[in-house]
Amino acid sequence: MAHVLVVEDDPTIARELGTALTADGHAVSVANDGRTAMARIGTGPGTDLVLLDLGLPDVDGVELCQRIRSSQPGSVIVVLTARTDPMDVVVGLEAGADDYLTKPFTLAVILARVRAHLRRSSVSDDTTGYTFGDLVIDLRARRCLLRGHPVVLRAKEFELLLRLAREAGAAVSRESLMADVWDENWFGSTKTLDVHVAMLRRRLADAAREVEAAAGTAPGRAGVDLPSITTLRGYGYRLDPPDAEVATTERR
Ligand code: CA
Secondary structure (H helix, E strand, O other): OOEEEEEOOOHHHHHHHHHHHHHOOOEEEEEOOHHHHHHHHHHOOOOOEEEEEOEOOOOEHHHHHHHHHHHOOOOEEEEEEOOOOHHHHHHHHHOOOOEEEEOOOOHHHHHHHHHHHHHHHOOOOOEEEEEEOOEEEEOOOOEEEEOOEEOOOOHHHHHHHHHHHHOOOOEEEHHHHHHHHHOOOOOOOOHHHHHHHHHHHHHHHHHHHHHHHHHOOOOOOOOOOOOEEEEEOOOEEEEEOOOOOOEEEEOO
16 A cells, blocks of 8 residues: 655645545545654655645745655655746756646546556566666666666656666657656646756766766766767657667566
């Protein structure tokens, strides 16, 4: 049973969400403010998914999102916001959210989205991993290593990298990426995708710098072999291996 934490200060919405998610088979906790949410995160069972209202009485929602992200790197965070300014959405995504829904929303949409996220995070794969140069994507451990150094990726960043890795060298359309990594019935802005690609590139570059620092060489001199993510304007993205060879480890 997946554990879902609802962080929402409006008692009516919180109650409705709690009831609907429980009826849908999830274990649900509700926090009506940021302080309670952090207490639940700190002491409760592992949280699989957090529904987080950005407008809370006691704490800035974006800041809370960052704190939840750093204490629960593997959980999915879906931001609920009445704000329709796209900037707020971007700030929320950069603060660690995987997805967002703008109010007003229907329970059916929320339940479908939650189910899609939880199904995704337990999805299995025919292979056990991918290797691109110095980068290893280990599916069984759900981790990514660059010359043995962990590349810390959030759930959606990992899945995005994995989706591109499965078709390395091939163009993957924005629609496929949104459908496969986020939701098959995605109808919102695909800004989410661009923000995640930007963060994924940044994390890979940061990891390469850390490897170089550990090797004691100047930036760019350790010869770290990384795949790159190429933007295909008007179409989507492509993962380009550092060389033409793509090694795939078959499941034993
Ligand atoms: Ca609120």
